[in-house]
Amino acid sequence: MRNEGSSPMVITNVTASCGCTTPEWTKHPVPAGKIGTIKVTYDPTNRPGKFMKTIRVYAQGMNNGLILTIRGNVIKGESKDIE
Numbered sequence: 001m002r003n004e005g006s007s008p009m010v011i012t013n014v015t016a017s018c019g020c021t022t023p024e025w026t027k028h029p030v031p032a033g034k035i036g037t038i039k040v041t042y043d044p045t046n047r048p049g050k051f052m053k054t055i056r057v058y059a060q061g062m063n064n065g066l067i068l069t070i071r072g073n074v075i076k077g078e079s080k081d082i083e
Helices: none
Strands: 011-016 021-025 038-042 049-060 066-074
Touching: 011 021, 011 038, 021 049, 038 049, 038 066
Parallel strands: none
Antiparallel strands: 011 049, 021 038, 049 066
């Protein structure tokens, strides 16, 4: 995410719609014009098929937050470890 405002932005919290989705985000203030990150990990264990999850991002000065949506399709198959 890019801070398009004129002052530093602080992401105060990020919440997921369920426990299978884990958000991580930039914890330090993001200066105006600079980039911060919001990373979301979805755990597909025992959840084959299509999914849609929401993540709500709260920043300093935002009461309702911003809703982000992730969608995908988990195809059942052989699991492989990646190093």
